[in-house]
Amino acid sequence: MDNWLQKRTQLTPQRLALSFHEQTWTFQDLQQQVNGLCATLQSRLSKHGRVAILGNNTPKLYFGILALHQLGEPIVCLNKHLTAPELQYQIADAQVQTILTTQKFLPQLQAVANVKQLIALDQLKWQPQANWPAQPTELDALASIMYTSGTTGRPKGVCQSYRNHWTSALGAELNLPVTESDCWICAVPLYHISGLSIVMRSLLYGMPVRLYEHFDPQAINQDLVHGRGTIISVVPYMLKKLLAKKHEPYDNHFSYMLLGGGAIDQATLDQCDHHQIPVIQSYGMTETASQVVALNPADAQRKLGSVGKPLFPVSLKIANTKQSNQIGEILLKGDNLTPGYLNQPQRLTEKTTATGWFRTGDLGYVDDEGFLYVKSRLAELIISGGENIYPHEIEQLLNQLPGVQESAVVGKTDATWGSIPVAFLVTDQSYSLTKVQKFLMDKLAKYKFPKELHLVNHLPKTANGKLQRVELVKWLETNE
Amino acid sequence: MDNWLQKRTQLTPQRLALSFHEQTWTFQDLQQQVNGLCATLQSRLSKHGRVAILGNNTPKLYFGILALHQLGEPIVCLNKHLTAPELQYQIADAQVQTILTTQKFLPQLQAVANVKQLIALDQLKWQPQANWPAQPTELDALASIMYTSGTTGRPKGVCQSYRNHWTSALGAELNLPVTESDCWICAVPLYHISGLSIVMRSLLYGMPVRLYEHFDPQAINQDLVHGRGTIISVVPYMLKKLLAKKHEPYDNHFSYMLLGGGAIDQATLDQCDHHQIPVIQSYGMTETASQVVALNPADAQRKLGSVGKPLFPVSLKIANTKQSNQIGEILLKGDNLTPGYLNQPQRLTEKTTATGWFRTGDLGYVDDEGFLYVKSRLAELIISGGENIYPHEIEQLLNQLPGVQESAVVGKTDATWGSIPVAFLVTDQSYSLTKVQKFLMDKLAKYKFPKELHLVNHLPKTANGKLQRVELVKWLETNE
Numbered sequence: 001m002d003n004w005l006q007k008r009t010q011l012t013p014q015r016l017a018l019s020f021h022e023q024t025w026t027f028q029d030l031q032q033q034v035n036g037l038c039a040t041l042q043s044r045l046s047k048h049g050r051v052a053i054l055g056n057n058t059p060k061l062y063f064g065i066l067a068l069h070q071l072g073e074p075i076v077c078l079n080k081h082l083t084a085p086e087l088q089y090q091i092a093d094a095q096v097q098t099i100l101t102t103q104k105f106l107p108q109l110q111a112v113a114n115v116k117q118l119i120a121l122d123q124l125k126w127q128p129q130a131n132w133p134a135q136p137t138e139l140d141a142l143a144s145i146m147y148t149s150g151t152t153g154r155p156k157g158v159c160q161s162y163r164n165h166w167t168s169a170l171g172a173e174l175n176l177p178v179t180e181s182d183c184w185i186c187a188v189p190l191y192h193i194s195g196l197s198i199v200m201r202s203l204l205y206g207m208p209v210r211l212y213e214h215f216d217p218q219a220i221n222q223d224l225v226h227g228r229g230t231i232i233s234v235v236p237y238m239l240k241k242l243l244a245k246k247h248e249p250y251d252n253h254f255s256y257m258l259l260g261g262g263a264i265d266q267a268t269l270d271q272c273d274h275h276q277i278p279v280i281q282s283y284g285m286t287e288t289a290s291q292v293v294a295l296n297p298a299d300a301q302r303k304l305g306s307v308g309k310p311l312f313p314v315s316l317k318i319a320n321t322k323q324s325n326q327i328g329e330i331l332l333k334g335d336n337l338t339p340g341y342l343n344q345p346q347r348l349t350e351k352t353t354a355t356g357w358f359r360t361g362d363l364g365y366v367d368d369e370g371f372l373y374v375k376s377r378l379a380e381l382i383i384s385g386g387e388n389i390y391p392h393e394i395e396q397l398l399n400q401l402p403g404v405q406e407s408a409v410v411g412k413t414d415a416t417w418g419s420i421p422v423a424f425l426v427t428d429q430s431y432s433l434t435k436v437q438k439f440l441m442d443k444l445a446k447y448k449f450p451k452e453l454h455l456v457n458h459l460p461k462t463a464n465g466k467l468q469r470v471e472l473v474k475w476l477e478t479n480e
Numbered sequence: 481m482d483n484w485l486q487k488r489t490q491l492t493p494q495r496l497a498l499s500f501h502e503q504t505w506t507f508q509d510l511q512q513q514v515n516g517l518c519a520t521l522q523s524r525l526s527k528h529g530r531v532a533i534l535g536n537n538t539p540k541l542y543f544g545i546l547a548l549h550q551l552g553e554p555i556v557c558l559n560k561h562l563t564a565p566e567l568q569y570q571i572a573d574a575q576v577q578t579i580l581t582t583q584k585f586l587p588q589l590q591a592v593a594n595v596k597q598l599i600a601l602d603q604l605k606w607q608p609q610a611n612w613p614a615q616p617t618e619l620d621a622l623a624s625i626m627y628t629s630g631t632t633g634r635p636k637g638v639c640q641s642y643r644n645h646w647t648s649a650l651g652a653e654l655n656l657p658v659t660e661s662d663c664w665i666c667a668v669p670l671y672h673i674s675g676l677s678i679v680m681r682s683l684l685y686g687m688p689v690r691l692y693e694h695f696d697p698q699a700i701n702q703d704l705v706h707g708r709g710t711i712i713s714v715v716p717y718m719l720k721k722l723l724a725k726k727h728e729p730y731d732n733h734f735s736y737m738l739l740g741g742g743a744i745d746q747a748t749l750d751q752c753d754h755h756q757i758p759v760i761q762s763y764g765m766t767e768t769a770s771q772v773v774a775l776n777p778a779d780a781q782r783k784l785g786s787v788g789k790p791l792f793p794v795s796l797k798i799a800n801t802k803q804s805n806q807i808g809e810i811l812l813k814g815d816n817l818t819p820g821y822l823n824q825p826q827r828l829t830e831k832t833t834a835t836g837w838f839r840t841g842d843l844g845y846v847d848d849e850g851f852l853y854v855k856s857r858l859a860e861l862i863i864s865g866g867e868n869i870y871p872h873e874i875e876q877l878l879n880q881l882p883g884v885q886e887s888a889v890v891g892k893t894d895a896t897w898g899s900i901p902v903a904f905l906v907t908d909q910s911y912s913l914t915k916v917q918k919f920l921m922d923k924l925a926k927y928k929f930p931k932e933l934h935l936v937n938h939l940p941k942t943a944n945g946k947l948q949r950v951e952l953v954k955w956l957e958t959n960e
Binding site for chain 1: 488686789792814850
């Protein structure tokens with residue numbers, strides 16, 4: 001296939017491609033910037049090592065991503081929140097030779113032992129130029145590598161091919177078409193699949209992206225009010241913040257919010273309805289190159305708690321079940337599924353069934369109408385006396401209690417029951433143990449009752465803000 | 481991938497899928513009809529022979545197409561205008577065992593020597609049923625076979641894979657998104673790629689199709705006026721008829737006409753502008769599974785004579801040229817290109833360059849902005865009312881007639897049909913017009929019949945003895 005940026009520029013050169021504060025670039029402007037950057041970068045890139053990106057969502061990082069694509073280089077996406085040892089591991093694992101970044105991150109990166117070459121894109125000078133002999137886009141070539149932590153072991157580099165991105169973008173388009181009047185606000189990180197998938201969609205759909213360096217709810221609300229953006233990717237935290245800061249109705253052209261990274265609660269959903277904000281709840285992961293299951297706004301109230309139906313190119317089934325409504329592991333198949341983990345081919349084999357289905361490690365069920373409900377991560381399943389306990393279910397209850405800010409439930413080894421559920425709570429002054437017990441009493445089967453409650457100041461989390469249950473399990477083991 | 485109809489039904493069961501006169505079917509209704517038909521057909525289909533369809537655009541033929549897909553059977557698309565000898569050849573070539581048709585065509589088909597089983601869908605009884613174990617859609621499997629004649633020899637069966645149809649539909653969607661409020665009018669034959677591609681788009685987009693048994697400009701205009709259709713595929717002949725019969729403005733939701741099968745003239749384009757009818761002119765062929773190049777309405781006046789730019793998944797170049805505006809053979813690459821010709825693998829090899837580009841046989845150039853202009857059909861194809869006519873096929877027959885020493889067939893511009901076939905004959909005394917007509921009658925589909933016969937002393941040729949068709953075309957133009 002032709003190089004995607006070049007193809008898009010040939011098709012719609014004058015269409016808006018990118019905006020950032022008051023600056024704008026058409027696809028032709030973008031192409032010229034990227035061509036110029038390619039010319040400057042080419043001689044500096046080694047043929048022996050990979051190239052990574054690390055930084056905030058800035059136009060220069062955006063150009064950098066497209067320049068790497070045009071140079072035929074897979075993009076290693078590094079999380080800016082990582083510590084030096086975490087970065088060191090990923091740089092070694094992905095054989096990164098060069099990191100494209102900005103001045104701001106130089107001190108942090110210079111402290112990492114195995115960094116070979118740092119290029120601060122905001123210090124680099126280049127001239128926009130009309131032509132560049134771009135590499136064609138080979139659909140099965142490696143486009144990007146993103147690390148996921150998983151629940152155990154070292155982070156794994158998830159390989160994403162261009163076919164993964166292509167299938168993902170087209171699956172989304174078949175679900176809810178993006179039209180010429182749409183503009184996608186990108187305030188999620190470009191180094192996450194949530195952000196990178198917006199860049200890919202922009203090229204394929206010919207759609208402008210409004211880029212945000214940081215999540216700024218006031219400014220974004222203003223954009224949505226004045227029609228400077230019509231679609232936005234959010235996680236629950238962002239959605240709530242936008243609602244809290246919203247004082248004016250959004251523009252008539254406002255289309256929807258695409259919600260990933262967790263379920264939405266009834267109160268928030270009601271608020272969205274009240275404000276006439278369509279929300280597409282979705283399910284996906286780095287291994288699936290963005291959303292694979294989506295719940296359209298029309299079904300949101302009727303199917304509360306569901307993440308929707310699998311997109312057109314995606315096949316989904318629940319392992320070892322023959323009827324709807326039975327819980328089992330969620331299995332996926334389709335061209336948006338990763339071809340594998342970097343340097344760990346056995347990992348994908350482990351995660352794939354004999355007939356080629358990808359094991360997500362998540363538990364869920366599909367109702368009679370084909371809507372998926374994600375019940376819990378298989379990796380977190382607590383089996384106590386033969387009964388399955390899903391931490392999420394208990395946490396949701398605990399979080400409703402006055403005085404409880406956050407909670408986490410994990411399994412603790414138990415001589416009698418195999419494992420017992422144990423809760424960690426971040427609380428404030430209004431917390432009372434009696435209330436907890438009273439509250440849970442009639443809501444939870446006894447075997448699901450947390451057998452211990454630990455009050456803590458904060459919960460252990462990864463740089464991405466993902467709860468590290470394994471740390472809590474470790475703490476329990478060493479503090480007996 | 482999941483079976484397309486089943487997937488679509490799971491996603492949007494209640495959405496309108498098909499309408500015909502006053503009858504309508506949701507995707508769920510359609511699914512149940514198709515399931516029932518599958519159950520009835522399965523035992524009747526041989527495992528050794530292929531299944532063909534032949535008939536008018538009726539709902540039952542529509543069900544038949546989808547049932548074959550669901551049974552994992554490639555669909556051999558037979559043109560209802562073909563004569564017995566023409567059908568006999570294609571049936572033998574494609575090893576057709578069974579033909580799905582309707583009562584109306586039984587006499588015509590019973591006269592074909594090698595027909596083994598005829599099933600009249602309008603005589604067949606079946607019960608709609610909820611479930612059927614459909615075959616998954618393997619993207620690289622053979623979906624359909626359509627015959628084209630080409631310049632030399634016998635008609636060739638063009639193989640179309642599901643990947644061809646998938647890529648074609650998505651390329652069109654990336655060009656001009658079809659939204660939930662659209663409905664596509666299908667008055668072009670289902671056995672042509674123009675019609676079959678509408679069926680495929682319907683499944684992939686979740687879009688209703690309004691089916692017409694015959695092209696009925698008054699009724700279609702009424703549909704467009706009252707919003708019962710928003711998009712329609714037309715050939716120039718149909719577009720002109722619609723304009724001629726149009727007395728009221730089309731509904732606000734009217735989207736566009738997709739024009740294939742030949743260029744549009746300035747006067748017609750002006751009329752479309754006057755009536756605010758957006759027209760997408762396009763270029764494509766059976767081998768490319770519908771349009772590969774499209775001219776959007778916004779560029780239509782500025783780029784008169786162009787067929788537009790290659791769709792996103794399609795790569796296009798002009799052979800042996802280095803600059804824009806130079807004429808050469810149009811070469812194509814992309815996943816919508818046929819994997820080959822049935823029983824004639826060498827034919828595709830002949831048509832493909834060393835680097836994998838498909839040689840269309842058409843001459844054209846690309847201007848500075850990337851717009852394609854088709855200058856001439858290298859293969860001298862005559863397109864008459866949307867049907868492809870290959871002069872060679874007619875000439876071969878004419879040359880068999882006693883009294884005919886040589887013949888040449890060319891297209892003559894025609895206000896109604898776009899082009900009509902006209903024959904030039906070099907004859908001797910034994911020639912008789914009556915014999916010609918009698919001879920051709922049962923051998924040649926009516927649309928291929930030469931509408932004029934010119935007796936000449938010799939045919940214009942180059943020094944090498946190569947026929948100069950262009951001289952005959954010029955003669956026709958100056959002798960009207």
